[in-house]
Amino acid sequence: MPDAPRQARGAADERPYDLVVRHARVATAGDIFEADIGIRDGRIAALARGLPPGAREIDAAGRWVLPGGVDAHCHLAQKTGDDSVMADDFLSGTRSAACGGTTTVIPFAAQLKGESLVQAVRDYHALADGRACIDYAFHMIVSDATPRVTEEELPALIEQGYTSFKIYMTYDDLKLDDRQILDVLYVARRHGAMTMIHAESSDCIAWLADRMLAEGLDTPPYHALSRPPVAEREATHRAISLAELLDTPILIVHVSGPDAIEQIRWAQTRGLKIYAETCPQYLFLTAADLEGDLLEGARCICSPPPRDHAAQQAVWNGLANGTFQVFSSDHAPFRFEGPGGKKPQGDHTSFNHVPNGIPGLETRLPLLFSEGVLDGRMDINTFVALTSTQPAKLYGLYPRKGTIAIGADADMVIWDTGITRVIRNAELHHNVDYTPYEGRTVRAWPAITLSRGQVVYADGAFHGHSGHGRFLPCERPAPARPRRAAGRHAPWLAALSRMDPIETGSDGTLPGNDAAAGGSA
Numbered sequence: 001m002p003d004a005p006r007q008a009r010g011a012a013d014e015r016p017y018d019l020v021v022r023h024a025r026v027a028t029a030g031d032i033f034e035a036d037i038g039i040r041d042g043r044i045a046a047l048a049r050g051l052p053p054g055a056r057e058i059d060a061a062g063r064w065v066l067p068g069g070v071d072a073h074c075h076l077a078q079k080t081g082d083d084s085v086m087a088d089d090f091l092s093g094t095r096s097a098a099c100g101g102t103t104t105v106i107p108f109a110a111q112l113k114g115e116s117l118v119q120a121v122r123d124y125h126a127l128a129d130g131r132a133c134i135d136y137a138f139h140m141i142v143s144d145a146t147p148r149v150t151e152e153e154l155p156a157l158i159e160q161g162y163t164s165f166k167i168y169m170t171y172d173d174l175k176l177d178d179r180q181i182l183d184v185l186y187v188a189r190r191h192g193a194m195t196m197i198h199a200e201s202s203d204c205i206a207w208l209a210d211r212m213l214a215e216g217l218d219t220p221p222y223h224a225l226s227r228p229p230v231a232e233r234e235a236t237h238r239a240i241s242l243a244e245l246l247d248t249p250i251l252i253v254h255v256s257g258p259d260a261i262e263q264i265r266w267a268q269t270r271g272l273k274i275y276a277e278t279c280p281q282y283l284f285l286t287a288a289d290l291e292g293d294l295l296e297g298a299r300c301i302c303s304p305p306p307r308d309h310a311a312q313q314a315v316w317n318g319l320a321n322g323t324f325q326v327f328s329s330d331h332a333p334f335r336f337e338g339p340g341g342k343k344p345q346g347d348h349t350s351f352n353h354v355p356n357g358i359p360g361l362e363t364r365l366p367l368l369f370s371e372g373v374l375d376g377r378m379d380i381n382t383f384v385a386l387t388s389t390q391p392a393k394l395y396g397l398y399p400r401k402g403t404i405a406i407g408a409d410a411d412m413v414i415w416d417t418g419i420t421r422v423i424r425n426a427e428l429h430h431n432v433d434y435t436p437y438e439g440r441t442v443r444a445w446p447a448i449t450l451s452r453g454q455v456v457y458a459d460g461a462f463h464g465h466s467g468h469g470r471f472l473p474c475e476r477p478a479p480a481r482p483r484r485a486a487g488r489h490a491p492w493l494a495a496l497s498r499m500d501p502i503e504t505g506s507d508g509t510l511p512g513n514d515a516a517a518g519g520s521a
Ligand code: URP
Pocket: 075, 198, 254, 301, 302, 303, 304, 330, 332, 356, 357, 358
């Protein structure tokens, strides 16, 4: 095993380390090396063999030590606009994340139609600050792209460190039409933010769903049938086209199968900056999980829906060949039983009234480690890249988060890999009354999770506390920069740039911190 690529200690600080993680077999997105990790003041201060003793020591001999997970797509304490209630707040959600090896979450400050986005962000801070157990940043959800939002609120919020937002092409209470999407992309282009897109075709879905419901076909399997792959493919292609029109990078979230993957791959091959995310439900569930009596299948209702085994294989292929940059949970926690949950009208709830989303914060990393790394579908560096480094880069948190390097926050996971553990909801730390992965066996689980050098999970128990987690303002991510050269091939873009120059630094560079980019996302 090679030594740390840069055997280094922090500059001239003679104080003892607060913690030394000894004999670590470290994997980052680019390297594998063996080192002792010296931690001081919550940051990595040294990576070298034979470090002097720390105030505290953890022996990691024989174990992988990886950067803590960055879950860049999870929903916590998010207002829904109806009677459904998210079961996880910033305490239970971040507790569950830490117990599954995630040390940074990026949930969503959601704007409901008619609301101020600035107020939505302020309200979300009130729910998070002082409550989270691990560090967190915010994406925003833009559902009402008024001139005030696009011209005043978004530019100001981006400047303050809220540098990514999600927009929807489906859901009546959230969706934007194409012109509104262009308005939002234009803000992202000019101010250097990352736009995440939920790509499903609203009209195709509504047309199908209305007919199914009129015929009484209202059980959970019809949720999947009313949201077919072609509806995802059409919206994905349209989102890519809108992004190309404005030469603005986008990230397509929760991609479910080959139809959308082909569109994304096609766009990437044409040189467009189209990024993509997928989630555990598209590797480990299928539409058959929406079947069952007494609305059992409502547990697995999410959008886009899980597909079939061929789609699972296409998603694995996309993870291995670089089509996907991000693997997130899309944790959307609704309880199965009780008020606010999956069955607002009891066992006769029709699929269109079931709140969409499934839990997965705590199981995301163990599932992918087991079936991805240990089963040989991806190497350890790819695992780190997908679950930590690339999300940190794409959302402006790198290199503070997403890697093990001198100066980075001491967020890391010491993994147990020679184990067999059956996933049981009773042993998870979220506030949801089920997991879609009940009974599934994994062969990897965190032994210890460190958040800024503090043990927040060890040997099966949560050791963190509410209020430890800090808010992380995000840089404008370099991967969100438009391609400067695009105007050469697209005269309308050249004209646009003359009319409305992109915000640049004093040296003429585009938004996005090169130091933080650390190469391509
Ligand atoms: O069904 C899902 N994915 N629910 C969560 C909200 C979203 O669209 O990501």
